[in-house]
Structures are given as structure tokens and as C-alpha cells.
Amino acid sequence: MSGFSPLEDYVPPTAEDLSAELRSLRGLDVERLAVLAEEPSERLERRLASGLLLGLSGDPRIRVFDPPMVDIPAGVATIGVEPSRLDALQEEYDWLGVQREWLEKESPRFQVELRSFRLGRYPVTNLEFIAFLKENPLGELPSSWSFGRVGFAAANQPVHTLSPRAAEAYAAWLSSRTGRRFRLPTEFEWEYAASGPEARSFPWGERFSEDLANTREAGLLSATPVGIFPGGRSPFGALDMAGNVEEYVADEYRPYPGGRLIEDEILQKLGRYRITRGGAFDKFQDLARCHRRHGPVPDSSSVIGFRLAEDP
Numbered sequence: 445m446s447g448f449s450p451l452e453d454y455v456p457p458t459a460e461d462l463s464a465e466l467r468s469l470r471g472l473d474v475e476r477l478a479v480l481a482e483e484p485s486e487r488l489e490r491r492l493a494s495g496l497l498l499g500l501s502g503d504p505r506i507r508v509f510d511p512p513m514v515d516i517p518a519g520v521a522t523i524g525v526e527p528s529r530l531d532a533l534q535e536e537y538d539w540l541g542v543q544r545e546w547l548e549k550e551s552p553r554f555q556v557e558l559r560s561f562r563l564g565r566y567p568v569t570n571l572e573f574i575a576f577l578k579e580n581p582l583g584e585l586p587s588s589w590s591f592g593r594v595g596f597a598a599a600n601q602p603v604h605t606l607s608p609r610a611a612e613a614y615a616a617w618l619s620s621r622t623g624r625r626f627r628l629p630t631e632f633e634w635e636y637a638a639s640g641p642e643a644r645s646f647p648w649g650e651r652f653s654e655d656l657a658n659t660r661e662a663g664l665l666s667a668t669p670v671g672i673f674p675g676g677r678s679p680f681g682a683l684d685m686a687g688n689v690e691e692y693v694a695d696e697y698r699p700y701p702g703g704r705l706i707e708d709e710i711l712q713k714l715g716r717y718r719i720t721r722g723g724a725f726d727k728f729q730d731l732a733r734c735h736r737r738h739g740p741v742p743d744s745s746s747v748i749g750f751r752l753a754e755d756p
Contacts, residue, residue, distance in 0.1 A: 458488070458663035465493035474498060478505050482674045482683075488655070488662075495669025499597035505566070505671065506600050508575045509622055512565040513754055514637075514681040516558075521636035522643040524553040524700055525735050537730045545706050549737040552702050556632050562754040563629060563637045563682055566670035567691060568614065571599040576614050579621075584610040588667075588747075601667040604689040604749040608718040611692050611750035618752070628694040629753035631737075634721050638686070639734035640679030647678040647685050652729045657687030660728050667725055667747070682751075686732035689749040690720040697739060713742040720748050 469477065469490075480486055480494040498505075505512065525533070530551060534544050570586075574594065577583050585592050588605040608628075615626045629637065638647050646652060654661035656676035658668050671683045678685050685691075696716050699705050710717055717739040723732030724747040731738055740746040 462493045482671045484674045491672040495672045496597045499600045503600040508572050513562040518560040525550045526553045527551045550735045564752040567602040567749050567751045570594045570603045573603040600669045602689040602749040608692045625755040626752045631693045631695040634693045658725045659687040689747050690724045691722050692750045710739045
């Protein structure tokens with residue numbers, strides 16, 4: 445053991461020291477910080493520092509009873525991938541240990557007509573979920589809240605590590621409080637909102653970029669304030685649809701029309717499970733693809749939150 449150094453293989457994470465950025469932002473009001481947090485021309489460290497300060501001082505972008513929404517027009521959505529692309533996808537993501545049967549869940553490609561709806565610009569945040577729990581004290585506590593409380597500066601980060609029942613309870617509560625019709629998006633609505641009419645592989649295009657999403661490649665390894673990866677916005681203007689936290693949709697897993705049932709580890713252990721979409725800060729780029737179908741992996745951490753949909 446002589447000569448062993450515990451720091452020998454240490455790789456500093458991205459944005460490990462934000463002290464200079466935080467000092468430079470001192471004195472700015474929350475409206476200016478909100479602009480900086482979503483300014484594509486700013487460095488990630490500056491956007492992150494702006495978001496963290498907003499988490500401490502109050503983020504004007506987070507409105508519990510009037511959440512920012514984007515309009516998704518009615519249209520024909522192209523869902524999934526062609527069977528002929530599966531071999532190429534398998535080869536592209538083989539280095540991540542992606543199994544072909546996982547990719548087969550995305551196939552075959554088909555089209556479906558969707559009515560117009562609205563989708564949350566951001567995933568639901570800790571601040572919003574706290575408001576729900578204050579009026580529903582017997583509600584489910586996210587397991588990511590250490591000792592049952594939200595961490596400092598985390599108010600404007602996505603709530604995560606909860607069940608789909610908790611997400612649906614939140615949507616029902618907000619509907620009752622506002623008189624509006626909130627719910628979870630269907631799987632097809634989610635994919636269309638993320639990939640757009642062109643059925644993109646990622647919300648921004650066909651090629652992955654670690655600068656556009658909070659996935660493991662970004663090196664942050666933590667949830668971040670919503671919206672600080674503005675270059676990764678979807679064609680309809682929704683943010684964080686790739687990375688940060690996975691998101692529950694309204695549907696349980698079932699094969700696509702003409703596809704086969706994939707009895708992978710998730711199905712074998714859970715029997716039935718809710719589909720999740722979008723990837724997360726602790727997962728690699730494959731899960732951030734718009735077409736990728738995932739779920740709560742048994743015996744593993746699942747960083748899963750949710751985003752609201754609304755019927756007009």
C-alpha cells in the first residue's frame with residue numbers, strides 16, 4: 445500500500461468551484477438572474493450559479509399556481525424508430541452496454557394523430573411539490589429529500605425519486621386548486637413534444653452534445669436548476685426534456701403496434717411498470733434520446749420526476 449494516493453484517480457467534476465461566478469453575480473436582482481440562467485451565450489458555470497442563487501432567493505420562473513406552459517398544436521406525431529435502424533443503434537451505444545431488446549421497445553415506427561395540448565415548460569420543482577405537501581401532509585415524501593427536507597438552493601430543481609401515484613396526486617391537487625385540467629402527458633404526447641414534427645433523435649437535433657443536457661457526460665452528477673441548458677430546448681420550447689431527471693408519463697409499458705412484448709428485467713421483476721422518458725443526470729446519453737423508453741429499474745436508483753400536461 446506504500447505510495448497509494450486516494451486522489452490518484454480523482455477527476456474533478458464540472459463546475460466544482462463556482463465561487464468566482466457567485467461573486468460576480470452578487471447584487472443582481474432575481475429577474476436578471478432568471479435571464480442569465482437561460483442565456484445560451486453564457487458559460488454553463490455562470491448559468492448554474494445564476495440558477496443556484498435563484499434557488500436561494502426565489503425564482504420568478506417558478507409559479508406554483510400558474511406554471512409556465514408551452515403550446516403543442518394538434519398534429520400527426522411520428523413515434524419510435526424503424527426496425528432497420530436497430531442494428532445501427534445497437535452498434536452506436538454498445539459501449540454503454542445497451543442491449544438490443546431495450547431498443548426493440550422503440551420499434552416499429554408509426555404515426556398517431558394528437559389533439560392540441562399544453563406541456564410544462566419545466567419539470568415540476570421541489571418548491572411546487574412543497575406547496576402540495578403543505579396542503580396534503582400525508583402525501584409522499586421524495587426519497588431524495590434527506591431527512592425529509594429539501595436541500596438549500598434546491599427549490600428550483602426538479603422534484604424526483606417519487607412514485608407515479610405521487611405525480612398524479614400533485615396534478616389532481618393543482619387542478620382542484622386552479623380549476624384547470626392538469627395531468628401527466630401520454631407517452632406519445634411526451635415524445636412529440638420532445639422530438640417535434642421532424643421526430644428528432646434529441647430535442648435539438650440528431651447528434652448528442654454534452655453541452656446541451658444534464659446527463660452523466662456533463663459531469664455535474666446532480667440535479668440542476670430547471671432551464672439552465674437552454675440550447676437543449678425542444679422544438680416547441682420545453683426545457684430539460686433531455687437529462688436532469690427522467691419523467692413519468694401517463695402510460696404503462698406495452699408494445700407498440702406491430703411490436704413484440706419485451707420481457708426485460710424491469711418487466712420480469714415489476715410485472716407492470718410506468719414508462720419514463722428523457723434521461724437523467726446520473727445516466728448516459730442513450731436515455732436522453734427522444735425515442736428511448738425506460739422505467740424504474742429494480743434494485744437501482746431511479747432519478748424520476750414528472751412534468752405536467754394540460755388540456756386546453
